[in-house]
Amino acid sequence: MALIKVESVSFSYLKDTPLEREALNDISFTIEKGEKIGIIGKTGSGKSTLIQLFDGLIYPLVGEIYIQEKEIKHWSSKELCRIVGLVFQYPEYQFFAETVFEEIAFGPKNIGVPEDKLEDCVIEALETVGLSYKDLKDRSPYNLSGGEKRRLAIASILAMKPEILILDEPTANLDPRGRKEIMEYIDKWARRGNTLILVSHDLDEVMRLVDRVIVLNKGILIFDGPIEELFLNVDKIDEAELEPPEIIKIVKALEEKGYPVKGTFTLPELAERIIAYRSYISS
Amino acid sequence: MKALESFPLGQYIPMGSFLHKIDAKAKIIASFLLIIIIFFLKLNVSYLFFLFLILLGIFFSSLPLKYFFKSFRPIYFLVFFTFIIHFFFGEEGGRVFFRYGIIHVTENGIKMAIFMSLRLVFLVMITSLLTLTTSVLELAHALEDLLKPLSIFKFPAHEFSMMMTIALRFVPTLLEETDKIIKAQKARGAEFGKGNLVEQAKSLLPIIIPLFLNAFRRANELAEAMEARGYRGAKGRSRYKITYWSFKESAFLVFVCIYSILMLIAF
Numbered sequence: 001m002a003l004i005k006v007e008s009v010s011f012s013y014l015k016d017t018p019l020e021r022e023a024l025n026d027i028s029f030t031i032e033k034g035e036k037i038g039i040i041g042k043t044g045s046g047k048s049t050l051i052q053l054f055d056g057l058i059y060p061l062v063g064e065i066y067i068q069e070k071e072i073k074h075w076s077s078k079e080l081c082r083i084v085g086l087v088f089q090y091p092e093y094q095f096f097a098e099t100v101f102e103e104i105a106f107g108p109k110n111i112g113v114p115e116d117k118l119e120d121c122v123i124e125a126l127e128t129v130g131l132s133y134k135d136l137k138d139r140s141p142y143n144l145s146g147g148e149k150r151r152l153a154i155a156s157i158l159a160m161k162p163e164i165l166i167l168d169e170p171t172a173n174l175d176p177r178g179r180k181e182i183m184e185y186i187d188k189w190a191r192r193g194n195t196l197i198l199v200s201h202d203l204d205e206v207m208r209l210v211d212r213v214i215v216l217n218k219g220i221l222i223f224d225g226p227i228e229e230l231f232l233n234v235d236k237i238d239e240a241e242l243e244p245p246e247i248i249k250i251v252k253a254l255e256e257k258g259y260p261v262k263g264t265f266t267l268p269e270l271a272e273r274i275i276a277y278r279s280y281i282s283s
Numbered sequence: 284m285k286a287l288e289s290f291p292l293g294q295y296i297p298m299g300s301f302l303h304k305i306d307a308k309a310k311i312i313a314s315f316l317l318i319i320i321i322f323f324l325k326l327n328v329s330y331l332f333f334l335f336l337i338l339l340g341i342f343f344s345s346l347p348l349k350y351f352f353k354s355f356r357p358i359y360f361l362v363f364f365t366f367i368i369h370f371f372f373g374e375e376g377g378r379v380f381f382r383y384g385i386i387h388v389t390e391n392g393i394k395m396a397i398f399m400s401l402r403l404v405f406l407v408m409i410t411s412l413l414t415l416t417t418s419v420l421e422l423a424h425a426l427e428d429l430l431k432p433l434s435i436f437k438f439p440a441h442e443f444s445m446m447m448t449i450a451l452r453f454v455p456t457l458l459e460e461t462d463k464i465i466k467a468q469k470a471r472g473a474e475f476g477k478g479n480l481v482e483q484a485k486s487l488l489p490i491i492i493p494l495f496l497n498a499f500r501r502a503n504e505l506a507e508a509m510e511a512r513g514y515r516g517a518k519g520r521s522r523y524k525i526t527y528w529s530f531k532e533s534a535f536l537v538f539v540c541i542y543s544i545l546m547l548i549a550f
Contacts (some may be wrong), residue, residue, distance in 0.1 A: 058468045078472050094467040096492035106489065110472030142496075156471065276386040 085162030147178025
């Protein structure tokens, strides 16, 4: 059963006004349970619009979206929250509660988790992102570090136990350490058989976590397939005006120098191939 | 958020009409004068003459009539509300047409209903005419010039107009941000406008608190950015566009003045 099915969806902002702007044009694809997907595209390519459709925050002007085989308009917003967890860009700007506990309990409370189960919910959510319940629960969300705030924001969505987590540029404006930590915890969560959608313009970041990528360019889907396939079609990356990952650039440079390293995507693999090639040459 | 999208109440429309070209100072004085005049007019033929003046203004602004009326759609409800309140609960007196409990429809009540709603419509029309034909920057500069004489009483005219410009500049930004926060909280299962009044007010907290915090943060950043570029108030600051008061402005003002006085005297 497809978790999300998008069928020839189009969307425009400020429809029927002189300021009309097309954001998505005839997009179709399906997402199965347990998939790890990267939605990539440069600013204004329509990726943020697309993920808002999954949570019923906006409805497509043309086409349909099915969540678990049911048309999205037939789901109530609270039911949708239990399935689709959407973390916006800079989610820490939406904090409003006095304590970390209240901040995380907001979502579960809204979707009707009983009072006595709230604490477990909060503990579990904080644990998933590597924050300590005991140390943080009574602190103000505003007094945390940048990376902690971001993780807290993600926890506030995870507390609703969604089946699919959608993250919009989760590492934007963080220091390298904060980036790494966030990615590690997201990876851990996703490895438990959960479904993950990572929205980004940075292929370097996405490639470590996802198996499949959807590339958007000016509201049009230009690629949908395994990430390795995208790396073999570098012109698609150019078409979307994105930067290929460092490793792909290195492999390309090595290939031009005559190294047989085509089709390698990770550093250890690349190192092994070079060493093997060297020893082959010297023998 | 349909309500947020249809906001442009009297948003500036750049065009090269006569009214657009007149110095903003003259337009501000004229609008101010007319707003005062509205409150002195009694409900009689003078209202027709006032309407004629506004139509004249629309004509000389070359704004499409349709757009002009569309631009203040948000206040239709206010006018309607005013009308209803005065119509059914208005002042006693004159002939009584209908009475039931606290509801009463009387001759004076109906008169007041028409009177008050027309006043409101005219007020908005005059101010729309000003803001539709004058950019925010022009408006702020004109206000600064008009308030400059007050600086002998230590009134900070430049700072005042700068504050106004910044405030207006941030209206669309804050609207966009509100939209974002609403969506983010909806993604956390929040619902707005449900339950009794207290519950409804409480449900708005998750929007209002982040909005204020972000506004303060933004204000702080803006202040620092301005300082970093050497902003220190009016001292030694020149303008990119210099406006001139010519015969056109004087003639415009004299016409509005004479017309207003005639309306007051004649009726």
